[in-house]
Amino acid sequence: MNLIRKGHRQSHRGVIGVESAIVMIAFVIVAAALAFVVLNMGFSTTQKAKTTISAGLSEASSSLEVSGKVIASGYVTDAALEVIGVPIKVAPGGSSVNLDPSTAAVKYLSNSVNFDNIYAGTLTAAADGDDDNGSGEWLSLELATDDAADSALYITQDPFNGTDYPAATKAFIYWTVNNNNNDILDQGEHATLAIAYASADRPVALDKIRAEILIPTGAALTIERQVPSVTSSIVDLG
Numbered sequence: 075m076n077l078i079r080k081g082h083r084q085s086h087r088g089v090i091g092v093e094s095a096i097v098m099i100a101f102v103i104v105a106a107a108l109a110f111v112v113l114n115m116g117f118s119t120t121q122k123a124k125t126t127i128s129a130g131l132s133e134a135s136s137s138l139e140v141s142g143k144v145i146a147s148g149y150v151t152d153a154a155l156e157v158i159g160v161p162i163k164v165a166p167g168g169s170s171v172n173l174d175p176s177t178a179a180v181k182y183l184s185n186s187v188n189f190d191n192i193y194a195g196t197l198t199a200a201a202d203g204d205d206d207n208g209s210g211e212w213l214s215l216e217l218a219t220d221d222a223a224d225s226a227l228y229i230t231q232d233p234f235n236g237t238d239y240p241a242a243t244k245a246f247i248y249w250t251v252n253n254n255n256n257d258i259l260d261q262g263e264h265a266t267l268a269i270a271y272a273s274a275d276r277p278v279a280l281d282k283i284r285a286e287i288l289i290p291t292g293a294a295l296t297i298e299r300q301v302p303s304v305t306s307s308i309v310d311l312g
Contacts, residue, residue: 137168138287138295141264144311147215147234148304154276155309156233159215160267160285160297161250164259171289173247173265174257180245180267181286181294187275189243194228196257196265197221197248210252212266218248219270229270239273245285246270267297279303 142161149156164171172178173196180193197203199210203221212218216234222244223232229240251264259265267287277283279301287295299311 137165137171137289137292138162138259139165140295140297144297144299145215146301146309146311148307148309149233149237149276150304150307152276152278153304154278155271155301155304156239156276157215157219157268157270158283158311160269161264162247162259162267162287162295163264164261168261169291170258170260171292172258173289177290179288180269181288182243182245182269182284184275184277184283185281186277187243192243192245192269194222194244194246197228197246198252198257199255202227210249210255212248212250215266215268218246218266218268222246222248222268222270233270239276240270241272243272243275244270277301 139162140160141163144158144160146155146158148154175193175195178193179191182189182192197206197210197212197218200206200208203224205217205221206212212221219229219234220232222228223230223240228246229244230242231238231240233239245267247265247267249263249265251262253260253263267285269285271277281301282298283301284296284298286297289295301311302309
């Protein structure tokens with residue numbers, strides 16, 4: 075009897091051991107599945123965070139930058155500015171920027187005026203005038219302004235011609251290095267934002283002027299300068 079009971083106990087213990095092993099294996103499988111789910115969620119969250127950060131950086135940084143000195147044409151008799159020119163280009167690592175007036179805008183304000191959008195368009199080809207070099211490039215602010223005023227394309231009068239001023243303050247863009255003659259500013263191209271002032275809007279000494287180029291993607295490019303004493307026809311705004 076004792077032998078039978080002893081064998082019975084051993085058999086019962088063996089069954090319990092197998093059951094424990096099965097439960098242990100099940101726990102391991104469940105734990106592995108949970109670990110995979112957690113890791114997968116972690117990778118997914120990391121990827122989303124990376125995408126969000128990249129998008130945030132893209133929106134926070136402008137694709138444009140000022141590429142040289144801001145200059146202006148001054149009228150000494152009135153001690154006021156007539157036209158200003160801001161050289162711009164695509165920032166290193168930045169994407170091409172569409173400067174078509176349907177997608178871009180220029181906001182302007184000074185001590186006396188505030189305009190939501192004064193942007194009229196771009197000079198891109200000889201068809202816009204006859205003062206480019208034949209390749210859609212203008213060698214000076216004066217030549218570009220003359221073409222912008224031809225047939226009242228973007229401005230009604232050319233301030234460089236004397237004391238006539240546009241009926242309204244307008245901004246336009248012309249190319250100084252042009253590779254493909256369109257409204258898109260690409261890497262390697264250079265352009266200039268020109269603002270021609272109506273007579274009543276002309277900034278004078280100590281005025282603070284601010285222009286913002288609003289583009290489809292990325293932050294706006296902001297240009298802010300204080301007007302010095304206008305003692306010559308060419309004014310360096312820095």
